[in-house]
Amino acid sequence: MTVAVTGATGFLGLRLVRELLERHTNLLVLAHAGSPDAVERIGRFLELSGTPRTVISTLPDRIRVVEVELTEPRMGLSDEDYESLAGELEVLWHCAGGVDPSAGIEALRLANVTTTRTVLDLLDASPRTPLLHYVSSAFVAGSRREGVIEEDALDDLPGFENAYERSKHEAETAVRAWADETFRPVVVHRPSLMITDAPAPGELWSHPLLNLVRAGKAQQRRMRLGWLRLPRWLRPTVRLVGHEDARLNFIPVAHAAAAMAKIADSVAEHGPAGVVQTYHVVHGSDVPVQAVISVLEKNFPLRVKLVPQPPHRMRAIERVTQVSSLEPYLSHRRTFDDARARAVLGPHGAETPIDLDYLLASVRTVGTGPRRLGPLDRVYLDYDAGHPNSAELGGLLRFAGRAPSVEELREYVAARVARVPDLSLALSSGRDWERREELDLSYHVREIATVGGTGDIGLRSVVEDVLGQRLARTEPLWQLWLVHGYRDGEYTVLFKPHHALLDGASAEEALYRLLDDEAAESEAPKPWSGRPRVLRSVMSGVARYLRGFRPVSARPFSARGLTGERRVWWTTVGSEHLHRAARLHRVTVNEIYLAALSGMLREWPGMPWRTVPERMWALVPMTVGSSPGPDELGNHSVPLRVELPCDEPDPLKRLARVRASSIEQKNVIGTTRGMRSLPTWLVRLTCALTFSRWHVDLMAGNSRWTRKVDLFGAEAVGVVSIGMLHRDRPIGVFLGTHGETASLCVVTDSALPASDGLDHLWAAALDELAPRVRATAPVWAAA
Template sequence: MAPERLSTLDAGFLEAEDSDRHASLAIGGVAVLEGPAPDMEALVSTIGERVQHIPRCTQVLRSHAWDLSAPEWVHDDGFDIRRHVRRTAVAQPGDDAALFRVVADLMERRLDRNRPLWECWLVEGLSDARWALVIKVHHSVADGVAASAMLAAMCDGDAVDEASSPVSDEPSRPSHRFGLPDLNPVSWLTGAWNTSLGTARTAWRLTAGAAEIAAGIVSPAPQVMTGPLTDLRRFSAARVSLTDVKAICHRFDVTINDVALAAITDSFREAMLRRDEPIRPNSLRTLVPVSLRRPDEAHLPDNRVSVMLPLLPVELADPLQRLRTVHGRLTQSKSSGQPQAGGIVVAISNRLPFALTAWTVRILTRLPQRGVVTVATNVPGPRRRVTVMGRPVLALIPIPPIAVHLRLGIAITSYVDELAFGVIGDFDAAVGADEIANGIEDGVNRLVTVTQACKRSRRLGNQLLLLTS
């Protein structure tokens, strides 16, 4: 088989990593499992067998001089599973904080490009008879959806279900039906006019979306939030009830992603208030990836994403008003053409000579980006509980990357009855990962309180109507 070339977007993550010696463009996940931990030899054997069926896990990058062609994925003739399945332990008392310190240590180290770009770490010593797997994959290999599918393939049985596939926010397209053409010339003229008008509207929408993305990147953000990276990281997590989140969604007609971003907004607002930072409407521009995958493409190992750059309403004090504003701004960003514009730019770049796109990306990733404060990416996880070597997975926590002056990143995933936020930050960031994670939990709790108060008010109103009728 001919080697598979990286797309411009896939290769762009390599360029972004090369632009900063302190950046590590790996994404990952932490699976916390019920003990006891398996024997290391048994784990190595099991993972070694399963990765044979996962694209990229036994392939290595082959680059070309002068960027004459895109890098390629080729089989690693020297593949050794023991280089990729490793073992470590947490410090006592083995609590979540100790696990998160290990995760931070693992994620700050770059993957070796002379080998397949993934690692799996067995973490022992957790309290309450638990252990963990930390899986780390370079972003050039997969986006969040594809990485989730890779993680599921390492679990027992068929761990991928319909919840693991991205759900498009776009309306379904009508199927094309073939029949006899309309011979009415008036219909021809009407159709041609409508087609031209639709094309013009689409072009304007895409142009406006591209302009919004460019303006968002160059607009300055608060200096306390962005800045250069060091070679050290901090990691933390927030875990909230998915049932509570769905109750909020049902009561206020919003999405899970709306609730998640509203809680993130709440957390950043409180952090800024504690530091007496001026809070302005443009203080929290956030990069929100949008999956361009069809449901049947979840398993494909590559990147198929576009972006939105909404301003999260950190200036609003009322939790419910923040939630509704988040919903409105995300809806506006989706309809403005931002995701479509980003997708078209990526598609066009794949048709250009790779040397041109590589050098363009190289220059852009070395410019000081100060417009975007954080990244918040949401990938649905399994609805049912999965196992690894017969051990139940108690929790799944995603791990995002940070680079190009983004000193904080947040990844969100659902698993069974829980919504988990993985927060990674630079060690020297003014706002720490723990602070943001704790603030997210507080933000969700505030929305739960508002939801319950609205339910009580509604019941009371119904009772009053019954008494007066």
């Protein structure tokens, strides 16, 4: 059987092709002449949806592509090719068409009516009696805003909300007239608003709600207001004509495709029940219009008020933020009858609920373009310009088992890189982010093998070499290295992003979604809670933050003689050791870490104590709120200045001072997280002071990996976080916990003495804070 499809690479067409490939051995795709390769686009979609590679590799043998032009007579084919195509058709799915309501009636008639007539002419030329599956729309009902819409209803008396509805009505009318004249069988599928909560990879697909948010975000950028975040009570109000009880019917596009395919199976099994059969493909529950309003309010700094009549005078904000494509539907209270469809599909059962969370997930990739190059991004880009230190981060994941080949890893990453849209961002010539449609994975995913049996020494040497190679500014600022050979039965994946692209928490989320098989099926991430406050509040908070610079640092480290070359060392202990100490003293794990770090540095011979140990100041990045989602990456962490009391010999008093300093710093989190809302010059000034040698002496990061990662069936057995060395600082210390292990990584400048013996000092400092005898009162109570 020859089954042909138009619009196979569209939003619905891609899902429909997936359904048809499960039912038919071969498929004929009528693709738009001159468009990107249809088989490649279909294969890319199938990869993103989790289809096995063995199935995708067969696509060139199962899909035959015929390039056509549906707006031209005889589809732009020669007479011989046209007759040959018509002669082999047995089933034709016509999904191609235009969906942009703002395109104008003439353009939409060309895309929807003319192309449909061209398809009907092709069927007329067939000596067979091909079955036509025509994809219409439930919105041919036009401006009927109340009541029940029957499946066979098709009249234009109520009028239409927009040119799209009119063009689809005219096209379906032409199909019905052709069927009545020729007695050819036709199945008409009328889906409601199709949507998906899967993130849109680039321009592979879009849907009406996503297009609406994209247009709004583009308008924000044109007005240079993309940074603006306001509390609800300060937002301007936009009045839209609508009804409080209005509702809309959304259906997941994958469910719509599956329903259409099942209807087609029934027709193939029982035969057409009439010349034209019409099926409403709709969801069992409508979505209140208030949920749609909430999506707008959560994506834009405005409030929406529904009014019964258009306002006599439009406010300035209303003229700028017109949503003419949406506004007519804010008054709809109609219901679509789907009795005929239910007779085939069965009653509405355990359908995916379309609620506010689903709608928010459906627009979380607002791909009008890449994220703006924010002030913090610019700070980190400028940071390593003309200086030996680089602002590149590192993260090691260690796996037990046989190492995959680099080709296998590249294929693995290629199938998942769309989960992390920011990994396609590169610097444009204008010092802004631009999105790359194609990534050179031979540059981004690389391999290095060490001399066999060198163990952690060989692995550290490789890590130091990789960190010493600057990322090319002409490519997206990240690399993934496969390291093996240093130990039998183990291999390592080293992720190296630039701090301008991702901070530590964002790098962790990116690496998780890039490698783990379960990331695609995981729940949508919680909204990023680090929202900036009102500008006045933020400015006041920054002032309080700057007052916290006193007392200034004694600058124990000399900036002379530093090379900028990173030396890396790490050791691993049981994470329970840290948790036990935290429970014992009723403090946080981070405070235990900083107190133990103070004790370790106090005893380390590499420290530049002249006579006796001195107190130091650490810059501790803290992530505020839940982990960032895949489309909320970048730089979000809050830098806190915490005292490291290396001058204190008593470990419990060290812990008390660390806790007091941490509490004091946490009081300014709510305002310093609004730094992204400030002008670039003020952020640069604040960061210059924050990173100054008069302010902090070293970076002390702490990351907690809360989810397991499986790569090619092997679970990660350890995580090592590697941070950047701040300018004129010879040392940085980073703790990473994963499962039952905690890895302490010390990054030093090559001018500093070797880190030998630090593992014993670290273990001893932890033991001091976790004695076998339980304390009778929390240590901080006596401070």
